[in-house]
Amino acid sequence: MKPEDRLVERLAALALPGGPVTIGPGDDAAVVAREAGLLAATTDMLVEGVDFLPDEDPERLGRRAAAVNLSDLAAMGAEPEFFLLAVGFPAERGEDFPLSIARGACDRAAEFGARLVGGDLSSAPQVVITAAFWGRPAGRPLTRTGACAGDVVYVSGHPGEAAAGLRLAQKIAAFHSPAARFAELSSDHQRRLLAAFHDPSPRVVLGLLLAREAFATAAIDVSDGLGVDAGRLARASGVRLVLDRERLPVSSALLAFAGAEELDPVDFVVGGGDDYELLFTVRPDDAERLDERASASKLAIRRIGRAVPGAGAGLSGPRGEREIAELGHDHFEAVR
Amino acid sequence: MKPEDRLVERLAALALPGGPVTIGPGDDAAVVAREAGLLAATTDMLVEGVDFLPDEDPERLGRRAAAVNLSDLAAMGAEPEFFLLAVGFPAERGEDFPLSIARGACDRAAEFGARLVGGDLSSAPQVVITAAFWGRPAGRPLTRTGACAGDVVYVSGHPGEAAAGLRLAQKIAAFHSPAARFAELSSDHQRRLLAAFHDPSPRVVLGLLLAREAFATAAIDVSDGLGVDAGRLARASGVRLVLDRERLPVSSALLAFAGAEELDPVDFVVGGGDDYELLFTVRPDDAERLDERASASKLAIRRIGRAVPGAGAGLSGPRGEREIAELGHDHFEAVR
Numbered sequence: 038m039k040p041e042d043r044l045v046e047r048l049a050a051l052a053l054p055g056g057p058v059t060i061g062p063g064d065d066a067a068v069v070a071r072e073a074g075l076l077a078a079t080t081d082m083l084v085e086g087v088d089f090l091p092d093e094d095p096e097r098l099g100r101r102a103a104a105v106n107l108s109d110l111a112a113m114g115a116e117p118e119f120f121l122l123a124v125g126f127p128a129e130r131g132e133d134f135p136l137s138i139a140r141g142a143c144d145r146a147a148e149f150g151a152r153l154v155g156g157d158l159s160s161a162p163q164v165v166i167t168a169a170f171w172g173r174p175a176g177r178p179l180t181r182t183g184a185c186a187g188d189v190v191y192v193s194g195h196p197g198e199a200a201a202g203l204r205l206a207q208k209i210a211a212f213h214s215p216a217a218r219f220a221e222l223s224s225d226h227q228r229r230l231l232a233a234f235h236d237p238s239p240r241v242v243l244g245l246l247l248a249r250e251a252f253a254t255a256a257i258d259v260s261d262g263l264g265v266d267a268g269r270l271a272r273a274s275g276v277r278l279v280l281d282r283e284r285l286p287v288s289s290a291l292l293a294f295a296g297a298e299e300l301d302p303v304d305f306v307v308g309g310g311d312d313y314e315l316l317f318t319v320r321p322d323d324a325e326r327l328d329e330r331a332s333a334s335k336l337a338i339r340r341i342g343r344a345v346p347g348a349g350a351g352l353s354g355p356r357g358e359r360e361i362a363e364l365g366h367d368h369f370e371a372v373r
Numbered sequence: 374m375k376p377e378d379r380l381v382e383r384l385a386a387l388a389l390p391g392g393p394v395t396i397g398p399g400d401d402a403a404v405v406a407r408e409a410g411l412l413a414a415t416t417d418m419l420v421e422g423v424d425f426l427p428d429e430d431p432e433r434l435g436r437r438a439a440a441v442n443l444s445d446l447a448a449m450g451a452e453p454e455f456f457l458l459a460v461g462f463p464a465e466r467g468e469d470f471p472l473s474i475a476r477g478a479c480d481r482a483a484e485f486g487a488r489l490v491g492g493d494l495s496s497a498p499q500v501v502i503t504a505a506f507w508g509r510p511a512g513r514p515l516t517r518t519g520a521c522a523g524d525v526v527y528v529s530g531h532p533g534e535a536a537a538g539l540r541l542a543q544k545i546a547a548f549h550s551p552a553a554r555f556a557e558l559s560s561d562h563q564r565r566l567l568a569a570f571h572d573p574s575p576r577v578v579l580g581l582l583l584a585r586e587a588f589a590t591a592a593i594d595v596s597d598g599l600g601v602d603a604g605r606l607a608r609a610s611g612v613r614l615v616l617d618r619e620r621l622p623v624s625s626a627l628l629a630f631a632g633a634e635e636l637d638p639v640d641f642v643v644g645g646g647d648d649y650e651l652l653f654t655v656r657p658d659d660a661e662r663l664d665e666r667a668s669a670s671k672l673a674i675r676r677i678g679r680a681v682p683g684a685g686a687g688l689s690g691p692r693g694e695r696e697i698a699e700l701g702h703d704h705f706e707a708v709r
Contacts, residue, residue, distance in 0.1 A: 038608070039601065039699065059411065060514060064609075065448035065594055066415035068514045073409040075395060078490060079402035080505055082459040084497040112401035123418040123503045154414060161420040163498060167459045169416055169505035178396060178404045258401055265375065272374075273400075363375065 067154035099141025107239035114248020125161030200309025202234030268362025277347030403490035435477025443575035450584020453487035461497030536645025538570030604698025613683030
């Protein structure tokens, strides 16, 4: 048997057929049984040196590749079902490398009910991971387009922690030393920030609640920074989002890190990226009921602003309103 | 608007919603309507310098990325419906570059009824394209597992032409000169070989015929060489495939090229790769009816051997039988 086939067999063993999976990995395509209805589908590519640091742990990379796709399904209010995984990697990393990536992706996906059904392996000069996930919208799909002036703006979790985690990871890598260098930051705080970057939590449960009970008028996952993604939701809906600086969720870990770096933690919150939190809008009449439901389900969400007539996204604070829709990460600043 | 968003808008314009597409590109995930039944899904990654030469025409790359995935659906007997496209590229190539890739992919997919519904763009040190296609099996899905001893082995088209085309393209690139160098090869033959490599034709129509009328007992698409893929089908089915050297389809273009290179054309046919032809097995009782149907539909297929008890794949010729299951392309020869 050729090395490639041995690898595919080992990969297929991670994804045994059964239930709706009629044909799993190892044939030309996967085949699954489907009921009638809607199908939500998404794909994301992660590139070494662009989306993650070189020499990242492969299992964690796989978890992250799954999480960023699961986050897209969460932002549509869709229940994850299946995924395909393509991995390009330098052959000298050995065949356990892509398998570890696949194992990580399978583990993360399984937490949300999604199963690997197929994939592709390719040699490549650096590591590239593309996953494609699909699932079933749990109600009317959550789009970016339904926000109305007057709606309450919510965000989940703690955006900004991932950007701080990336910065911390880069420093640790640059100093070739573990956390000891950052004595001003507790190890709990360091772990929390690093985990926010390396192993983000897709907000699938929240997305399903928002879709099933039609709580959200619009939703987007925050991947390129709260400011940029607020601007995207605003543009798609034809409104302006105004976030209230005082209401932004700033964790104690981010506060401590920003303090040590002598930076404004709010710059991380609105200008960071890789958060994979949900930003969404809710009719004022529904907000209280949502708060109760979220609290009962231990889902961390927070009212951070309002949709108003206009365009773009602003951050209001004691010194007035600042535009934030053009902040954050852009993959193609250099593209003209 | 950020460069990334402008790019996504231009990409989305290639794939207007409508029909079963409820939500197309530009939101967190695509949403399409589905009837109950089976869903076949596949993904393939193409990497610059591994799967294609640097400085390849982007539109043609897109066509090829679509074709290799369509070929997988063809080998399952599935009718293509939708696809997702992820492109990584160096920002300095400019934003028309990924759009040309997408346009090529959309054009090729449209020929077979498939539509782009979403995607992802990422910067990357070199070009990487991952497509994920899905569709509906037209009958019982064609797997690799159903061949029985006694079945007739068929192949479509002219495997080996793509490998010759790659070799020709590499020579043209190395000499920095167009076809003039290869005076011994007519320009028609050159065009044919180059097209076989650059712009393969997925055998979707054939796959649908084989599945709808249950002609094939097993099928695989020939991507890594006829020998290797015959070995894969044989292993999955628990039989041995014996191909008859005299029956292999050798085109006049391949014959001329191999002659000029002083090589055996059969080595290209069984040991080449990137063919995207279908290799399949048929019960002896069905073979004549299939030949008539294929001829009426102008589908080029050919009986090239038999399934027999045993394992592996062999090529029988005047000097006996030679093992061919370990020939051909392997992406991970170096992986241990």
